[in-house]
Amino acid sequence: MTAIKHALQRDIFTPNDERLLGIVNVCKAGKKKKNCFLCATVTTERPVQVKVVKVKKSDKGDFYKRQQTWELRDLTVVDAKDASKENPEFDLHFEKVYKWLASSTAEKNSFISCIWKLNQRYLRKKMEFVNVSSQLLEESVPSGESQSVAGGDEDALEEYQELSAREEQDIESMMEMCEFAVSNAEAFAEKLFKELQVLDGANIQSIMASEKQVNILMQLLDEALAEVDTIEGKLSSYEEMLQSVKDQMDQISQSNRLIQISNTNNGKLLDEIQFLVNYMDLSKGHIRALQEGDLTSPRGIEACISASEALLQCMNVALRPGHEQLAAVNQQQKLFAELRDTFARRLTNHLNNVFVHQGHDQSSTLSQNTAELTLPKHSPLHRDLLRYAKLMEWLKNTHREKYEGLSRTYVDYMNRLYEREIKDFFEVAKIKMAGTSKEAKGKFATLPRKESALKQETESLHGSSGKLTGSTSSLNKLTVQGSNSRRSQSSSLLDMGNMSASDLDVADRTKFDKIFEQVLSELEPLCLAEQDFISKFFKLQQHQTVLPPLAQPETEEADGSVPSRMAPQADHRHSVSSEKDVVRLMMNKIFQSIEPELNSLIALGDKIDSFHSLYMLVKMSHHVWTAENVDPASFLSTTLGNVLVTVKRNFDKCISGQIKQMEEVKISKKSKVGILPFVTRFEEFAELAETIFRNAERRGDLDKAYVKLIRAVFMNVEKVASESQKTPRDVVMMENFHHIFSTLSRLKISCLDAERREAKHKYTDHLQSYVINSLGQPLEKLNHFFEGVEARVAQGVREEEVSYQLAFNKQELRKVIKEYPGKEVKKGLDNLYKKVDKHLCEEESLLQVVWHSMQDEFIRQYKHFEGLIGRCYPGSGITMEFTIQDMLEYFSSIAQSH
Numbered sequence: 001m002t003a004i005k006h007a008l009q010r011d012i013f014t015p016n017d018e019r020l021l022g023i024v025n026v027c028k029a030g031k032k033k034k035n036c037f038l039c040a041t042v043t044t045e046r047p048v049q050v051k052v053v054k055v056k057k058s059d060k061g062d063f064y065k066r067q068q069t070w071e072l073r074d075l076t077v078v079d080a081k082d083a084s085k086e087n088p089e090f091d092l093h094f095e096k097v098y099k100w101l102a103s104s105t106a107e108k109n110s111f112i113s114c115i116w117k118l119n120q121r122y123l124r125k126k127m128e129f130v131n132v133s134s135q136l137l138e139e140s141v142p143s144g145e146s147q148s149v150a151g152g153d154e155d156a157l158e159e160y161q162e163l164s165a166r167e168e169q170d171i172e173s174m175m176e177m178c179e180f181a182v183s184n185a186e187a188f189a190e191k192l193f194k195e196l197q198v199l200d201g202a203n204i205q206s207i208m209a210s211e212k213q214v215n216i217l218m219q220l221l222d223e224a225l226a227e228v229d230t231i232e233g234k235l236s237s238y239e240e241m242l243q244s245v246k247d248q249m250d251q252i253s254q255s256n257r258l259i260q261i262s263n264t265n266n267g268k269l270l271d272e273i274q275f276l277v278n279y280m281d282l283s284k285g286h287i288r289a290l291q292e293g294d295l296t297s298p299r300g301i302e303a304c305i306s307a308s309e310a311l312l313q314c315m316n317v318a319l320r321p322g323h324e325q326l327a328a329v330n331q332q333q334k335l336f337a338e339l340r341d342t343f344a345r346r347l348t349n350h351l352n353n354v355f356v357h358q359g360h361d362q363s364s365t366l367s368q369n370t371a372e373l374t375l376p377k378h379s380p381l382h383r384d385l386l387r388y389a390k391l392m393e394w395l396k397n398t399h400r401e402k403y404e405g406l407s408r409t410y411v412d413y414m415n416r417l418y419e420r421e422i423k424d425f426f427e428v429a430k431i432k433m434a435g436t437s438k439e440a441k442g443k444f445a446t447l448p449r450k451e452s453a454l455k456q457e458t459e460s461l462h463g464s465s466g467k468l469t470g471s472t473s474s475l476n477k478l479t480v481q482g483s484n485s486r487r488s489q490s491s492s493l494l495d496m497g498n499m500s501a502s503d504l505d506v507a508d509r510t511k512f513d514k515i516f517e518q519v520l521s522e523l524e525p526l527c528l529a530e531q532d533f534i535s536k537f538f539k540l541q542q543h544q545t546v547l548p549p550l551a552q553p554e555t556e557e558a559d560g561s562v563p564s565r566m567a568p569q570a571d572h573r574h575s576v577s578s579e580k581d582v583v584r585l586m587m588n589k590i591f592q593s594i595e596p597e598l599n600s601l602i603a604l605g606d607k608i609d610s611f612h613s614l615y616m617l618v619k620m621s622h623h624v625w626t627a628e629n630v631d632p633a634s635f636l637s638t639t640l641g642n643v644l645v646t647v648k649r650n651f652d653k654c655i656s657g658q659i660k661q662m663e664e665v666k667i668s669k670k671s672k673v674g675i676l677p678f679v680t681r682f683e684e685f686a687e688l689a690e691t692i693f694r695n696a697e698r699r700g701d702l703d704k705a706y707v708k709l710i711r712a713v714f715m716n717v718e719k720v721a722s723e724s725q726k727t728p729r730d731v732v733m734m735e736n737f738h739h740i741f742s743t744l745s746r747l748k749i750s751c752l753d754a755e756r757r758e759a760k761h762k763y764t765d766h767l768q769s770y771v772i773n774s775l776g777q778p779l780e781k782l783n784h785f786f787e788g789v790e791a792r793v794a795q796g797v798r799e800e801e802v803s804y805q806l807a808f809n810k811q812e813l814r815k816v817i818k819e820y821p822g823k824e825v826k827k828g829l830d831n832l833y834k835k836v837d838k839h840l841c842e843e844e845s846l847l848q849v850v851w852h853s854m855q856d857e858f859i860r861q862y863k864h865f866e867g868l869i870g871r872c873y874p875g876s877g878i879t880m881e882f883t884i885q886d887m888l889e890y891f892s893s894i895a896q897s898h
Contacts, residue, residue, distance in 0.1 A: 001025075001107075008039065008055060008064060017044045018051075022114030025103040029089055036067065038100065040114050042122070050118050052092070070094050073123055078112055080131040109136055272320070279317040280332045282339070286310045290343040295350045301387050304343070308394040311339055315398075344399040347391055351406055354385065355413050373432060373515070375425050375522045382533040393539040407538060407586070414530075414590045426597040429519050430604055433512060509688070512605060513615040519601065520623050527591060527636045534586055540579040580633055587635035598643045606650045610657055611685070613650040614692045614702075620644045621698040648701065655705045658685065662716040673727040674841030676720055679736050682713050683743045690747055703751040710755045713740065714762075730770035731839045735846060737763040771853045774832060775861065779825070783861075785816045786868055793872075802872040810876050813869070822882035826890045829858075833894050848895070855891045859884055 001023070009020045022040035027033040036056040043049045050072035055064050070092075077093035086105040090112065092098045102108035112129070113136045119127050129137060178188050286307035293307065294300025315336050323329050396403040534540065605612040624644050627637040662678040686706070693702045717740075721732035737759045744756035785808070792802055802808050833851065840847050862884060869878055882890075 004037070008037070012053075012055060012064060012066060013039075013041055018042065019044060021118065022111050024107045024111035026100040029099040029101040033101075035103075037064075038111065040072075040111065040118060042118065048122050050122050052115075072115070072118060073125055075115070075127060077128045077130060078115060078132065080108070080112060080129070080133075083131045083133045109133075112136055272323075275320075276323070276326075276329065280314055280329065282310060282314055282336070287339065290339045295347065295388075298387065301391070304347075305390045305394075308343060308391060311336060311343075312394060312398065315340065340398055344395060344402050347388075347395060348399075348402045348406055351388060352409055354388075355409055373425070373428050373518050373522070375526050376421055378526075378533075379529065382529065382537075385537055386533070389537050389539065392537060396539060411586055411589050415592065418590055419593045422591075422593050422597055425522070426519070426601055429515060429601060432515050433601075433605060433608065506688075509609065509611065509615065512609070512612055513619070513692075516601075516605065516612075516616055517619050519598075520619060523594060523598075524623060524627070524636065527587065527594075527639075528630075530590065531583060531587055531635060534583055535579075538586075540583050580631075584633065584635045584638065591635065591639070595639050595642060598639075599646055602643070602646060602650065606654075610650075610654040611688060613647060613654045614689055616647045617644075617651045617698055617701065618692055618696045620647045621696065625697050651701065651705070655708055658682070658709060659712040662712050665716065665720065667720055667724060669725050672839065672841060673720065673724050673732045674735065675739050676717060676732075676736055678716060679713060679739055682709055683739070685709070686743060686747055686749065690749070706749060706752055707755075710740075710752055714755070714758070727839055728770065728773075730766040730773065733766040734763055734770060734850075735841060737766070738846060767850065767853060771850065771857045774836065775854055775857050779820055779828070779861075781816050782820055782865065785813065786865055789868055789872055799871045800874060803876070808872075810873055810878060813873060813876075813878055817878065817881060820881065822886050822890075825882055825887075826894070829890050830894050830897075851891065851895055855888070858887060858891075862887065 005020060005023055008023070013020050018041045020039055020041050024038050025035060026038055027035050034056075036054055039053045039055055041051050041053055052070045052072060052075070053066055054068040056067045057063075058065050074094050075092060077091070079091040079093070081087045081089045081091070088102040088105050088108055090100055090102065090108050092100065102111070112132060116127075116129060116132075116137050119125055175188070178191060285303075289300075289303040289307035290311060293304040295304060314332075319329065392403065392406070395406070602616055605616060620640065620643060624637065624640045627634060627640055631637060658678070658681065661681070665676065665678055667673050667676075689702055689706075693699055696702075717733065717736045721729040721736075724732050741756060741759040741763055744752055744759065749756075789802055789808055792805060792808065793799055797805070803810055803813075832854070836850055836854075837847060840850065862880065865880065869876075
């Protein structure tokens, strides 16, 4: 079996890089016995593949060949048939069951054991071994001859190597030296054993000969060990001497470390003392300045500023841990607190006195500005107070309560001061609006009282704060009432100097425009200067701050509610707002009289002339636009924006008033209509508006008003034309729409291009309608006759057969034509001209236009009659008793005679 195994390894498996590990000689059970070999192999390359190969001897020779191969991983069951008795039969379950009969039970068991070990080593697959003895299923290989057949030893599995070519050559040469090596293997093995014994004897003799050299080597090792002991003794003595030196060096090192710690502590102590002296020591000069410094002279103020900054720096120094326990530090902190309180008290008292003193000086100069339309300048006051700006910042950081108290004092004082100045300023503006002469003042003596009453009524509605959160609407209601009663008050306005809107000319309105612009130009720099001063003096330029109480509204509405624009939070001191909001709220408190005074002035201007709202809308829009470009959230921008709403409402009321007047216009039943008064007023309004709104920011508001007005004009022109009894409807429509078309063409208002075209269309249509309706009267019978002819033709009568109709024969035609000789026609045209002249007004000068249109229409009708005569009465020789040339002479002579 060994020779066969070797031959199979060499011829079949070595060329395929495989190793043969197990073999069994089998034949198929139950059939004619044809022997073959089942071989268990593994590949020599990784990964290892385990296979079961069926090898059969070729029929043509003595060599073996592979007949069939199975992968071991495909094997599911190995059935040994009987585990207790010797039985050479066994089954292998691959894709189908293969039944085999081994040549011996030992070979079968060896092959099954090999398969089990290969599975355990390489596959670890759950494979079922049925009827197999447990002794076979062990990893350790049992001793016995069968082991050589199984070839399942682990070392053999792992370390088996094929003989190299040289080893094969040496074996062959050795076997050639012994002729009986192949025929008598036992004799060959015995010979090899004898030669091996001879070699072992020679090796033993060689070892015994080298014993002397081993003894010499051992002696040398003993001498080396003695020398090592000597060296170790010397090293021990040296170590004892070094130990004493080490102890002395440790003592020196400990002493040096203590000295270094002492030096470090002394240095740190010196640093702490220097820190406290440098940062918590205030010079005597600074203490003297804080206690007794002059707060009136520039030099004294500078000394106080330096001292306060030094004090603040000392108080804000960041103390290190443990400093608070030092008595000197506590004493210095107590001194700093006393100095802070003392200086804050001195500064607060001094600034309060400065506010009062400056207030008296300013009040004494108010009378100097009452005659002129100018507001007093507060730049000297601001310049004097700005010297204390750094001290105010110090007070804000150290004594918040005193800072807030000074802020309240300043705001209250400035509120009273500005209220007097602004009131006097607006009184002068109202007087100048009404007229500067004594006579004008006398005539308008009642106006200030009325305005005062209006102001008192407004204040009663909105509380003592003067804020106009709701005042705009209430003032508008009063203005609406004044507008509705304007007609009833017209006589009283005439008595007050003939200043009604109808009598004011462009110069008067220009004068009002200049006064209103002067008022806004004076208020704007005043507010901006005060706002800039507040920001700098009170240091309100950071991002966030606690809202001071002075900025909170202190007044309520008449019903106890707080105005919406100044509604406070639940806790004013803890509400957080931006610095800009604080400035704006302070400005609201200081200038709370500006908005009601502006609204009162606007109401007066609107009462004098409703067209003043156009000037005010343009001026106010420009100033709001300018203020919003500087700061959209500023007091000036907000206040002017609120007033602009009132002005816009007045402007809308003006437009509504114009429309209402159009709707209420009444025409006389006894006189001709002519150009309607509201058409003339629209022309006046458009001319004035185009002059005022040239390059204005609020052009869109005017365009919307134009559209409303022109649609109302169109609607009411048609309404009046329908109600007219004296003047024909077509004449009213024609004249007024001609006037509207002329106005729009002259002014070139782009937003009214569609209305301009519509006006032209209406004018043309009604001109044609009037001409056609008027011309039917001079030749009335002739018109009726030919209308009947055309009716017969329309009913289906041929044109050449019309003359056979009894009512339209040639005799009837001649009879009708004889009734209209040239003299009668001219007389009828002359009467028509007089009637047209009575219908038309002189303002539009449309008489010649209408007369020329009638001439063209008359000629058209004449040609139409001649054409009907030629078609319906051919060959009759019937003609009109006047020619076209005669008609032209009639029209020309009539026009010249009148």
